[in-house]
Amino acid sequence: MAKVKLDILESTCVPLPFENVDTDQIIPARFLSATSRQGFGDNLFRDWRYTKNGEKNSEFVLNNPDYTGKVLVAGKNFGSGSSREHAVWAIFDYGFRAVVSSFFADIFMNNALNNGLLPIVISDDLLKKLHDLVQNDPRTRVKIDLEKQTFTILSTGDSMKFAINPYKKECLLKGLDDIDFLLSMKSTITSFENNKSLLK
């Protein structure tokens, strides 16, 4: 897993205002044959980003030069379906550092946090407002403050607190890694096995 340190992120946004964007859309299965974590960004949203002839689809937002930035503003129920962590690697590899939605699928949320990609849950109303603002003005900037757990639209001052597991927050702020933490517990795990495990 990746060690990533996060604190404050200020950026323009890339809007993707569709509901139920599943991980097959984020990275189709035919691009999952790699055995490293790198390079998946090239095929992020592959079948929306390119036409069936392999040309760039000019109507898709990633091909619109007006929209750039480190924050992907998604729709409700983002990241549903397959548990493939490749979806998070692809989003991160492309250059995004946060995804904003009103609702994320559980496994995607865990995978994102394990790779330093911040999943920010905001209200349906604020999400709609943000989409409208970004659509009208691609220069709309947002600020994410992990320490304070605040998400702010800078042009309007709209701001709300977002939730994050305190343990995960600490890990991200300090660049700590779950595996180091678990490895430090090995003797506790062994004694648990000796006393409790159902498996013999």
Place this chain on the structure above:
Amino acid sequence: MKPKTLFDKIWDSHVVRSIEAGPDVLYIDRHYIHEVTSPQAFNGLQERDIPVFRPGKTLATADHNIPTKDQHLPIHDQLSRNQVERLSENCKKYGIELFGLNHPKNGIVHVIGPELGYTLPGMTIVCGDSHTSTHGAFGTIAFGIGTSEVEMVLATQCILQPKPKKMRITLDGELHKGVTSKDIIMYVISEISASGATGYFVEYCGSAIRNLSMEARMTICNMSIEMGARGGLIAPDETTFGYLKKLPSIHGTNSFESSLNEWKKLQTDANAIFDMELQFDASSIKPMITYGTNPGMGMAIDDLIPLSEKNNKEASSSFLKSLDYMGFKPGMKLLGHPVDYVFIGSCTNGRIEDFRAFAQIIRGRKKADNITALIVPGSKKVEEQMVAEGLTEIYTNAGFEVRQPGCSSCLAMNEDKIPQGKYAVSTSNRNFEGRQGPGARTLLASPLTAAATAITGRITDPREFLTEEKNHKITRYGKS
């Protein structure tokens, strides 16, 4: 003592440590791995120069990225071949048992785990695959994880996991003829949407569940993830114990007899509190089919496509985009719509009972000329059993070719892809855009509906075929 749910009983007995205001450190009894989501986890171990902590508790198979024809030959696609070889190398290096390609026990991870006796009641089970929820049919906490978590389990046999909320779904009532467990779960998902159970772990209860065989229960638990649930489980009962007792061997306990008394305790206490309770009448369920691009977009096969999402007066742009992808319109009838492909297989419907059900309809008939069929057993064992029971012969006589086991067209990582714009009635679990190949249009359904459609070449209600055969002895599909 406070009454507890079955989920709580299993979870709490596997917590090594609770982190204050954080996730639990959860001990994992059984870890399944496959070629696609494990290589990066092994890379992580190598970078840290650490071993697999408990190699005996991990079991590997190659299933997602393998061909379903000529498996004895080297895999044609170089990247796929490399990925399958990496799994073999990693298993050898770290001492993990592998039922790889051409091994007599090879198959889809969620098919072989149960059939080979590696999935047992009361276990915590994880795999880098969202359909790990399948194993919940045995009264386990089983759920899909990401590759970082696969690495955690390999390194420490534990993962950090926030405890989900609990939901109980009760299904009472008799199922009608032609209605299978696939229809039950598709019905529930269509009622509560593809995200209706996000954040929850589901326990399925009620007479309609109790009456199901183990294989039919696996289909239910398998699709828990399609309504967003972390997983789904069913308390073990005589059906469960009967299934386990018949297995040639079980792994992870001393013996069937020594465990039986413990397993019998795996029940939710009376008066235990769930965070959410849903109840459905199983007798109102008809054969189901999906019309859109997420599993929540499902309806009874003889219904019309709705004009908008449930609870929405006007169709959203996402809803219309989805129908547009499918080439459908709101209010349209699907019965009789031409179909190009039929796929039976996957961890949802790739077990012997599924192939028996399909055979029940195609026996003595011929495949429609416009249909290309992909008939893919879930494991070598299922493949052998199909031959032994004469099913393969029925399929061949009806013009179908039975392939070799694998995940195949469910996710189309291999060459089993549905072409651009073509319609496939599929017994798999996901109808996402491009799931079965770029531009492919998937309609999820039961093996019975897939069989009826394969014979007529059009979307067909399986009950049409079952009425004529009401005295046939294997019309008991989905019941124990």
